[in-house]
Amino acid sequence: MKRLVVAVAAVSALALGGCGSTAAPVAGPVPVASMPQPKGVADPAKPSTAAGGADTSCDPYASLTPSTLPAPGSMPSGSTMAKIRQRGQLIVGVDQNTYLFGYRDPATGNIVGSDIDIAREVARAIFGDPDRVRWVAITAAQRIPDVQNGTVDMVVDTMTVNCDRLKQVRFSSIYYDAGQRVLVPVTSKAGGIEDLGGKKVCAAAGSTSIANIAAAKSKPIPVAVADWTDCLVMLQQNQVDAISTDDTILNGLQAQDPQTKLVGPAFTDEPYGIAIAKGNTDFVRFVNAVLQKIHSNGRWAEIYRTWLGPGGVPSPPRVTFEG
Amino acid sequence: MVAILAIGLAYAAVALAGAVQRDNAVDRMRTTSGPLTVSAQSLYRSLYDADATAAAAFLSGGTEPKELRDRYDNDIAAASAALADISGDPTANRSSINTLTANLPVYAGLVETARADNRAGLPVGAAYLREASALMHSTLLAAATSVNRAESDGMEADRAAGAGFPWLALPLGVALVVVLLATARLLTRRTNRVFNIGVTTAVLAVAISMIWMVASWGAATTHLNKARTDGSAQVKNLVTIRIAVLEARADESLTLVARGSDTEFEQDFQQVLTRILGKTNATGFLTSAQADATDPAVRKLISSVSTDLKGWQAAHKTLRQLDDAGDYPRAVQMATQERTGDTTPYFDRVDTNLARAIDLTSKHFTAQGAAAASAQGGEAAAVTVLIALALVAATIGVQRRIAEYR
Numbered sequence: 001m002k003r004l005v006v007a008v009a010a011v012s013a014l015a016l017g018g019c020g021s022t023a024a025p026v027a028g029p030v031p032v033a034s035m036p037q038p039k040g041v042a043d044p045a046k047p048s049t050a051a052g053g054a055d056t057s058c059d060p061y062a063s064l065t066p067s068t069l070p071a072p073g074s075m076p077s078g079s080t081m082a083k084i085r086q087r088g089q090l091i092v093g094v095d096q097n098t099y100l101f102g103y104r105d106p107a108t109g110n111i112v113g114s115d116i117d118i119a120r121e122v123a124r125a126i127f128g129d130p131d132r133v134r135w136v137a138i139t140a141a142q143r144i145p146d147v148q149n150g151t152v153d154m155v156v157d158t159m160t161v162n163c164d165r166l167k168q169v170r171f172s173s174i175y176y177d178a179g180q181r182v183l184v185p186v187t188s189k190a191g192g193i194e195d196l197g198g199k200k201v202c203a204a205a206g207s208t209s210i211a212n213i214a215a216a217k218s219k220p221i222p223v224a225v226a227d228w229t230d231c232l233v234m235l236q237q238n239q240v241d242a243i244s245t246d247d248t249i250l251n252g253l254q255a256q257d258p259q260t261k262l263v264g265p266a267f268t269d270e271p272y273g274i275a276i277a278k279g280n281t282d283f284v285r286f287v288n289a290v291l292q293k294i295h296s297n298g299r300w301a302e303i304y305r306t307w308l309g310p311g312g313v314p315s316p317p318r319v320t321f322e323g
Numbered sequence: 324m325v326a327i328l329a330i331g332l333a334y335a336a337v338a339l340a341g342a343v344q345r346d347n348a349v350d351r352m353r354t355t356s357g358p359l360t361v362s363a364q365s366l367y368r369s370l371y372d373a374d375a376t377a378a379a380a381f382l383s384g385g386t387e388p389k390e391l392r393d394r395y396d397n398d399i400a401a402a403s404a405a406l407a408d409i410s411g412d413p414t415a416n417r418s419s420i421n422t423l424t425a426n427l428p429v430y431a432g433l434v435e436t437a438r439a440d441n442r443a444g445l446p447v448g449a450a451y452l453r454e455a456s457a458l459m460h461s462t463l464l465a466a467a468t469s470v471n472r473a474e475s476d477g478m479e480a481d482r483a484a485g486a487g488f489p490w491l492a493l494p495l496g497v498a499l500v501v502v503l504l505a506t507a508r509l510l511t512r513r514t515n516r517v518f519n520i521g522v523t524t525a526v527l528a529v530a531i532s533m534i535w536m537v538a539s540w541g542a543a544t545t546h547l548n549k550a551r552t553d554g555s556a557q558v559k560n561l562v563t564i565r566i567a568v569l570e571a572r573a574d575e576s577l578t579l580v581a582r583g584s585d586t587e588f589e590q591d592f593q594q595v596l597t598r599i600l601g602k603t604n605a606t607g608f609l610t611s612a613q614a615d616a617t618d619p620a621v622r623k624l625i626s627s628v629s630t631d632l633k634g635w636q637a638a639h640k641t642l643r644q645l646d647d648a649g650d651y652p653r654a655v656q657m658a659t660q661e662r663t664g665d666t667t668p669y670f671d672r673v674d675t676n677l678a679r680a681i682d683l684t685s686k687h688f689t690a691q692g693a694a695a696a697s698a699q700g701g702e703a704a705a706v707t708v709l710i711a712l713a714l715v716a717a718t719i720g721v722q723r724r725i726a727e728y729r
Contacts, residue, residue, distance in 0.1 A: 036429060038450065039457035089649045096446070096582060103446040104582075109384035109655060111582075134649035137582040229450035236447075256445040 035237050038230040043200070043239075045210055045224035060161035060271050063173040064281060065321040066289035072128035080283040081126050084153055089134045090126060092119045093152035096137040097227040099252030100307045101158050104137075111135045114307035118175060118274075118291075119156040121299060125290045139226045141206030144168050147275045154276045154287065158249060160208045161273040170280070171273030172287045174317040175300070178246035179266025180212055183253055185235065190242060192264020196220040199241040202231035209245035212268050220244075232257060246270045248308070271317060288321070326502050327525075327717050334495040334529075335710040338536060341489045342703035348484035349543065349699060352550075353692040356478035359412050360555070361685065363474040364562045366405035366423075367467040371566055373398035374459045375573035377434050381452055382576050383659045386442065399431055409470060416473040419466040426462050430455055449580075475559065482551060485695060486544040489536050496533040500526055503717060510721070521720015528713035532706045539702040546695035553617045554688025558681055560615065564599055564608045565677040568632075571595040572670050575639060579646065579655055589643065596636055600629070618687065624680040628673050635669035642666060 037043070075082040084090050094102040094115060102113040120130035136152050143155045147169045158178070161171045182201075184190050190199075197218035203209035205224035213222040223240050225231055231243040232253045243253060247266060254260050276284050294300040301313045376395045380387035406423055409415050433455035440448030507522045574592035581588065601607025609629050616622040638657065641664075646654035657665050 033425065033429070036426075036433070036454055036458035036462070038454045097449065099446050104449065106441040106444050106446065106448055107385040109382070109652075132649075135582065135651070227450060227453075229447045230453070232447045233450045233454055253447075256440075256447050 035239060037239065038225055038227075038233055040205075040226040041230065041234070042205060042224040043221075045205065045214070045222040055163035058163040058166055059320060060163070060166070060171075060273075061174055061318055062320045062322050063171060063273070063288055064284045064323055066173075066292050067282070067285040069125060069286070069289040069293060072124075072126060075126065076282070079286075080153075080280045081286055085126055089132045090119070090123045090154075091134045091136060091152045092122075093136050093138045093143060093146050093155040093157060094119065095140070095157045095228070096135075097229040098158055098249055099229075099256055101248060101252060102156070103252075111137070114176075114303050115156045115158060117303045117306070118294075118300075119154070121294050122154070122274075122287055122290050125286070125293075139206070140204040141226075143206070143275060147277050150277060153280075153283070154274050156274050158246060158272055159275055160246070160270040162208060165275070168278075169275045170278055170284050171275055172284060173291055173319040173321070174271040174273055175291055176248070176272040177314075177317045178248045178270040178272060180209055180245060180268040180270060181247045181250055181262050181266050182264050183235070183243040183250045183260050183262055184241070186259050186261050188241070188261075188263075190263060193220065193244060193267055194218045194264070196242055196244075200239070202234055202240040202243045203245050204228055204231070207245065208268075208270065213244050216267075228253065232260075235260065251308070292319075324506075324718070324721055327499070327506065327721075328714065330495060330499045330502055331710060331714045331717070334492065334499050335707065335714075337495055338489065338492040338532065338706045338710065339703055341487075341492050342536070342539075342699070342706060345485050345487055345540075345543070346696070346699050346703060348481045348487075349547070349692065349696050352478055352481040352485060353689070353696060355412070356474065356481045357555075357688065357692065359409055359415075360471075360474045360478045361558075362405040362408040363467070363471040364558075366402055366409065367464065367471050368562065368566055368569070369398040369402035369405065370427075370459065370463055370467055371569045371573075373402065373430075373434075374456055375569050375576065377437075377452060378456065378573055378576040378580060379659065381437070381441065381449070382580055382655060384655075387438070388659075395434075399427075402427065409474065412474070414473070414477055416469050419469045419473075422466040423463060423470070426458060426466075430458050430463060433458065475555075478555065479551075482547055482555075485699075486540075486547040488540060492536060493533060496529055496536075499529050499713075503529065503713075506717075506721065519720045521716045521718070521723065523720075525713040525717035525720070528709045528716065532709035532713070535705050535709070536702060539699050542698035543695045546691045546698060550688050550691035550695065552615075554684055554691060557612070557615050557617075557621070557684045558688065560608065560612050561677060561681045561684060564612060564628075565674065565681065567595050567599050567608065568670070568673055568677065571599075575642070575658055575666060579651075579658055582651070592639070596632065600632055600636070618683055621680045621683050624676045624683075628676050628680075631669050631672045631676070635666055635673065638664060638666045638669060 070076065075085050094111060096102060096104040096111050098113065100113055102111060102115040104110070105112050116135075119133060123133045124130040126132070136146070138146055138152075138155070138157070140157070143157055143159055144165065146152050147155050160178075161174065165171070182190070182193050182196070190196055193201075193213075193216050195218070197220060199220050200223050201213050201220040202223045202225060203213055204227065210222050210224050213220055220242075223234070225234065228245070228249055231240065234240045235243055236257065243250065247262065250262055254262060274287055276287065291300075295316050300316060304313045373395055376391055376398060380391040380395065383391065406420070406427065410420055410424070433451050437448045437451035437455060440451060503522055503526045507519055507526070510516070510519050510522065571592050574588040574595065578588040578592070597607070599608045601610050609625060609632070613622060613625045616625060642654050642657040645657065659667065661667050
């Protein structure tokens with residue numbers, strides 16, 4: 001049977017062969033490699049994510065007067081702190097992608113950084129134990145909704161205090177002063193945001209940075225991503241020309257890639273505060289008392305030295321208390 | 324006489340062509356489309372497994388465990404090999420294959436970058452892993468799905484063609500018998516002889532050829548149907564279950580990796596397990612697989628899969644309680660270590676047993692395919708010989724009578 005089939009096939013092949021159709025593979029168009037993008041990238045960023053930031057009707061440095069700090073065992077009954085203590089842990093929204101501020105240490109899997117240490121001081125004040133914290137990793141865009149709906153007790157995540165945000169949540173007193181700068185590859189000729197007109201500049205969606213990029217006079221093209229490290233991925237893959245955000249975050253990115261450099265002066269003020277839900281004024285006062293304490297007992301300077309400033313600790317940010 | 328020869332030759336041609344066609348279809352199913360379907364399934368599974376394994380390895384922190392690294396490497400090797408197999412198939416879905424060929428190295432590159440960054444202690448590694456995973460789900464797995472569908476459709480078409488009933492040949496055979504009988508009657512009337520040995524032989528030969536054809540069709544069809552019910556159909560469902568289990572595994576890891584207020588992965592985990600195990604008022608994949616199973620050994624494997632999945636479900640609940648109560652380190656340990664009661668041993672057993680069940684079921688497919696081929700094997704040759712015999716016998720019989728009559 002097989003032989004018969006082979007014979008038939010051979011005959012038909014001979015017959016067809018006469019027609020001269022040699023089936024050489026045809027080369028298609030030369031394919032062009034396409035670079036994948038991080039999940040959730042908006043290139044260019046939608047105008048809605050790039051709005052706001054220009055409101056100057058308030059003083060971001062003003063916060064509620066600190067309460068006197070009770071001992072860990074004796075939180076006023078009915079207070080937010082008492083509820084947290086009863087629950088057994090403080091729930092804190094943090095970033096696990098901002099090197100040196102709040103990030104997952106790949107070696108241990110633990111979330112560490114200077115923001116993390118500040119949050120641990122609040123836990124120490126409530127429980128007498130800085131480890132009583134449940135970390136919830138959130139993106140920049142989740143910070144305000146998660147505070148508002150009570151998913152977290154507070155957010156310590158390189159969060160700039162501004163008038164727009166003060167309408168939605170309360171903030172502690174300022175614990176860190178940052179300013180927005182620009183990170184570019186070492187080969188780049190750009191010397192600051194003014195040289196990036198028409199170029200793609202990356203920042204996290206829902207951050208003040210993305211709004212500042214969109215508002216820059218040189219008119220760069222803002223590209224929004226979910227996490228700060230996504231910006232570094234896109235820069236390394238030549239998908240964006242620069243990253244622009246707070247110098248603090250940029251230092252963390254630069255430390256991960258020596259082929260990048262910070263350029264230009266800080267062109268905005270970014271005072272960081274701890275975000276707390278509007279109703280929990282007692283907790284705001286409590287956190288302000290904790291911040292006051294760590295400024296006076298040297299813990300704040302210690303945290304700064306550990307993570308950010310082997311070169312020297314600046315004087316603490318100014319604070320104004322009203323109400 | 325002319326009518327006998329004309330119908331006889333037409334019958335011979337159609338019967339032979341049909342037999343060769345069915346034979347070739349079964350051959351293709353056994354040697355080409357069947358193995359390619361297996362390759363396509365292996366491609367999808369390997370890709371999915373690579374992604375789930377990369378996530379699990381990341382969760383373990385620091386230097387990833389050797390077993391996970393080996394598993395990932397084997398997945399990429401298996402996916403590349405399967406892709407090479409399928410690329411040779413001229414009927415394959417070309418654009419999907421191009422997508423896979425272009426993006427698989429890109430995916431592997433991103434994972435390696437993530438690994439180098441992780442080893443250097445840089446959080447940007449996690450971002451590379453997220454980008455890799457997004458590429459896998461948005462592009463690679465989607466393309467693998469369409470390749471999978473095309474290959475399994477091709478196999479099913481071959482199988483159906485192999486089981487085709489000889490609709491065209493049989494009426495011609497019947498017509499041939501009728502003409503032969505009419506001739507015999509004519510000859511009887513003219514020559515007053517009751518039997519004409521030549522024509523009688525011809526009628527018998529044609530009848531036997533038809534019986535042979537139908538019998539061979541019947542036997543082959545039985546085996547081909549069994550190849551589906553005992554083999555390919557079950558394999559398809561078991562592969563679906565195995566991939567769903569991988570999805571649940573990835574969800575468990577990714578929930579812990581994301582560490583967020585985001586509950587999307589955990590919801591997906593619950594949905595996937597419900598799909599597999601079923602609910603009180605809905606049958607799951609496993610129940611149907613159990614009902615379809617024809618091999619007792621496979622049935623036994625499915626039961627143990629069901630038991631282990633329930634064990635996993637319980638362990639997962641404990642893991643989630645730990646994480647939700649803030650004991651993240653212990654939750655991660657439960658997901659990454661291999662102690663009794665951790666989730667990994669359950670997953671490993673489920674995956675291994677499903678692989679065994681798929682292997683056993685595939686063997687039934689192969690065996691039934693071979694049986695179908697051998698049932699059809701002699702048909703073309705036998706039918707050719709029988710029809711030739713009929714035509715020669717009829718010619719001799721008729722010629723002799725005509726000669727005598729003169």
